[in-house]
Amino acid sequence: MPTDRFTAHSPWFASRRVRCGVSLLLIGHLWAVFGRPMEFATQGPFGTSPSVSMFYAPVRGYSQFAYLDHGYAFFAPDPGPSHFIQAAVTDERAERVELKFPDLEQQWPRLLYHRHFMLAEFFNDVYHPPGSPPPGIAENAMASVQWMRGRKRYETIRDSILNHLRKELPLNQVAIRRVEHRQPGLPEFIDGGIGTRDLSLLRVMYDTIDGLPERPQVPDVTPTETVIALPAEPQS
């Protein structure tokens, strides 16, 4: 490449050696940008593709520190249900109110609402059932340790959320649970008249083993069994 292409403001790049060095840095960076979504996309029930894992390993640390380690699976593979955290708050007179996070009525502007929305999704994503590892995992020592750590992670995050609510609402007892809010299918919506905020679309997600509700482990009170009403439909 002729050097007269470079202006007085980019004299360093006239040197082939500099261009080679910069090129190597660019390749390394793009390797990190590409590596994580590739690794994320090649995860399966038996782990990540070994070749992709090996490909990403040299740049993993850089990718993570520079916050380049994303999967980019927006609304994919299918747009699924969303989740919220329901909190039962009982005051000194034993009167209970129920809060939900996120809540458009409480969190404004929309970005603040969305941060709470992501918190609820994160809380749901890290959920791990209680109890001992089930058969199939219990026989494998490493898998058993991972099972126990998964539960510990969920409990630590749950306790952090509870701690935050207790600091925000002193003198109250607080309990939380996860609630799933699915979308209506088209036949339900069109033929069945079920709107997007119909209570039948809500499902309380118990902290269970084998589908059996378990006694709350940390909450001071048990949230009510009924689901809370959702805000009215937004106006277009």
Place this chain on the structure above:
Amino acid sequence: MTNNMAPEFSPAAYGKRWIDAWDHFWFTPKAPHTLAVIRIATGLLLLYSHLVVAANLSSFLGDDAWINNETIAAIHQGDFTPPDASRSYLWNISSPALLWTHHLLTILVTACFAVGFLTRITAPLAWWLQLMLVHRMTGTLFGFDQVTTMLAMYLMLAPCGAVFSVDKSLRRKFSSKIERSDRLRWFFPDEQPSVSANIATRLIQLHLCIVYLFGGLWKARGTAWWDGTAIWFAVSNAQYQSIEMTWIGRYPRLFSILAHVTVFWELFYCALVWPKLTRPIMLAIAFAVHGGIALFLGMITFGTIMVVANLAFIPPSLWMRDRRGESSPEFAHPPSIA
């Protein structure tokens, strides 16, 4: 033995053409105007994000946050899963006064970055402060944070404060002093095309191609994007809704077309955004898709930052008062590889 291979097809000639094309792609100087527009938009969106966090600082930072300091450190340092390289000094700050001081500094630096004041310093600082914040706010982040951090990272590599900035006014005001010093000329760059502006632009463009490629590949793994119901399930998710769009459920041909166009657009964006012929179509669909996400799915910030990132494909000459000044050399002389 005679070599019948034509000279232009010899491995050496082929390799040289690759090197020339690589040099042309990365090291052709580019004017900073498009990056300056991206800087203003990214800076303002980052500033808005920091102000929203400031309104609820104790909910996101410190020992009483939703995810407290101890928990965030445990998540990243390997207490539950293999450790990762995410690190933030904010994990160790408990003092509300110190957190407030740090956050006010973040807001101040980001505002300076947005208006282009001392950009050579405030651009890397704005990225660094954002990076520390995102590593602290795990669990409350989404695509908006991924893209703003990415743009801030690339903008700091380029003279993005050379135009549409306070720096430009300062350069004009103190031109005689600045012209005499190499250091000050670097600190207050002029709007001449530079290789660093081109590298930053290319990185944004390629990063965006990777985002869309994997976005499309993931959608192609689902069934709802193939049977066309994905748009319905997106607009009927009550927690995303900002404008009621469920009427679209009564028009299955319409919502299924939108789903199919979205998948194919994402999958082929990385190829079709480069040729001049298809680029306007790719960008038009990008603006429509992200505009729709911003308006109807309640993610105004995410939709806006994705539109901003797509501006990287707009030639700098579009933003110049005198458009004869730069003729987009990368398009005037497209590289030849094969």
